[in-house]
Amino acid sequence: MFTKNQRYKIRYSLEHRKAFLDVEKKLLGKNTIRGYLHDVDKIILYHFLPTEFVHTCHQWWSKHHERRAKTHNDFVQMVIDWECARFTKPDKPLDAYDTLYKFYPHMEDKILPILKELNLIKYVKNK
Numbered sequence: 832m833f834t835k836n837q838r839y840k841i842r843y844s845l846e847h848r849k850a851f852l853d854v855e856k857k858l859l860g861k862n863t864i865r866g867y868l869h870d871v872d873k874i875i876l877y878h879f880l881p882t883e884f885v886h887t888c889h890q891w892w893s894k895h896h897e898r899r900a901k902t903h904n905d906f907v908q909m910v911i912d913w914e915c916a917r918f919t920k921p922d923k924p925l926d927a928y929d930t931l932y933k934f935y936p937h938m939e940d941k942i943l944p945i946l947k948e949l950n951l952i953k954y955v956k957n958k
Contacts, residue, residue: 833878840882844874846919854915858949865908869895897935903945910945927951 833841848870855866872893876885890896895908913930916923925933928951931942946952 836882837877840877840885841874843919844870844877847916848874850915850918851911854918855911858911858914858951859907865895865904866911869908869912897938906941906945907949910942910949910951914951926953928953 851869852862852866856862870889870893873885873889876888891898894900894902894905895912897909900906900909910927913925914927916930917926923930927942928946931939931946935942
């Protein structure tokens, strides 16, 4: 029997994953293997482990999170994750551009070219 929190987190993750695939297809013109596997670890592990533990572990090992991102494709997946979060996560209403400058300004050199590549620049940031 699942707790109310487990049911919520599983539903939340499934909805986010669907939005991820929709945004990935819109931005890249296709879905990737990484897109299909996006956050599947969380959806499975929420069935067996405490939700906060799963969330923490996911951020440690997933390449679309800052700690593990190294390649261009990792950063593209990160941007797609940021861009789609606003569609299903009420606690994360920002798009990818605003997420970059609010939470990750130290990553501008890696992320801004990807935002340009994916046509996700809303306006020119004044410096």
